[in-house]
Amino acid sequence: MWRQLVISTDPVIRWSLSRLIPGLYRSVCMTSHTYLWDLVNDRPMHSEFQQLRSLWKSLVQFRLIYPDIFDRVPPPVLAAVCKYLGCSIVHFPALIPRSQLVDLKKLAEGVTQESRESLDALLRDPVLSMPFYVASTLFNLSIDFHKEQVFVLQGAQCGYPIQRATPPSTRRGLCSQLVNLVLHSAYIFAALTTICSRRPQWIDMASKLEIRPLLQQYTQSSDRSIRSRAQTLDSICLVRRDGLEWACNGVALRVGPTQADGSCEIEASFDHYRWPYPPCRQHVEGCQYLFLVDRLHSDLAVLWVPLSDMFKDPLCEHRPITIPRGPWATTAMHVGRYRTGNHDKGRLVLLSADLRPLSPVAGGLGQPKKLHVLAIRKEKVPYNPGAPDPEVYWMTEEHLVHAVTLRTSSNKFDPIRLYRTCNCDRGKKLWRSMSR
Secondary structure: OHHHHHHOOOHHHHHHHHHHHHHHHHHHHHHHHHOOEEOOOOEEOHHHHHHHHHHHHHHHHHHHHOOOHHHHOOHHHHHHHHHHHHHHHHHOHHHOOHHHHHHHHHHHHHHHHHOOOOHHHHHHOOOOHHHHHHOOHHHHHHHHHHHHHOOOOOHHHOOOOOOEOOOHHHHHHHHHHHHHHHHOOHHHHHHHHHHHOOOOOOOOHHHHHHHHHHHOOOOOOOOHHHHHHHHHHHHHHHOOOOOOOEEEEEEEEEEOOOOOOOOOOEEEEEOOOOOOOOHHHOOOOOOEEEEEEEEOOOOOOEEEEEHHHOOOOOOEEEEEOEOOOEOOEOOOOEEEEEOOOOOHHHEOEEEOOOOOEOOOOOOOOOOHHHEEEEEEEEEOOOOOOOOOOOOEEEEOOOEEEEOOOOOEEEOOOOHHHHOOOOOOHHHHHHHHHHOO
């Protein structure tokens, strides 16, 4: 198809192939990144990543054998293909087994031997830059960043992943390593600027706040190259990810029917973990549902925060998300989860006002150090004075309840758009019923 796209002069054929080729790559790459982890055996699914690795290998070899071939490919087509191929590598590095990246690293060695282009030109090449990035120290460091942020390997691939807040001491060490690497290596600096154009999720808001003070001594350096790199990295850390659109982030509350004594049962679950849904997470008629919604990728305002770091982060303020009051909760209640490496079938833990577990979950008992609290994050006053709480709501069919202040307003969202990409069993049923 690549050959037909290049040699054809028929505008209809070129138009068709320009849409078909990116679509095929997107289909394969999204499947590969979604099913990188075997939930049953708790191990990587090597065969799935093999597809992704083979696609990279064939594309790079094609580029080396026919160096001018992609000059005749419409730039948006090539950019889209490379974006899909690099999605897992850029955004989910910890989910890819290192042993499966050997071929990409070998490709980087082969490119160095066969290509006459400069290293800077290779890093700007949309096809050749990714093997070089994988072979770099920067990629290994991105794995370390992402391993701290991903909550469970399985839950990170489906729908909208809620990341973990990296403990402050660990974050400080990783950011120091990143600054040292970038400032003292032209290669690493070029690789970072290339990758940051795609806004990798492992460089989150807290990391940016940590990095900027570390750069201050270098922005006035007498060494021109170090000063320039420090100023560029500082500008990268100023860039914020604006929310793309409102979305269900997978956290749901199910409120059972009112009992004779006026009480109600309440369950919390993470519904984007994966299908098929166990019975405890399927939509049940007669129950009330509340879904947690926020702006997709809005600098990761919603996170799982280690209980031990909840109120100790020097850069960020964490405020626990509160369950709305009602017959099911007459006092403040919050949502928790244990980081044990298991998905626990999407079940979450209800916490009391003082953040103590109210309901056990397999693997959680006796492991208080692994308990995390669902919270919102915002910069502390010295960094962003007067900043309001992020917009995060519990949503019912009629109302929105702010997840921290519990302020209530009418539901302003278009359910068809909100649930369009939602993986919740309940959300999909509501989406179908509302879109009729």
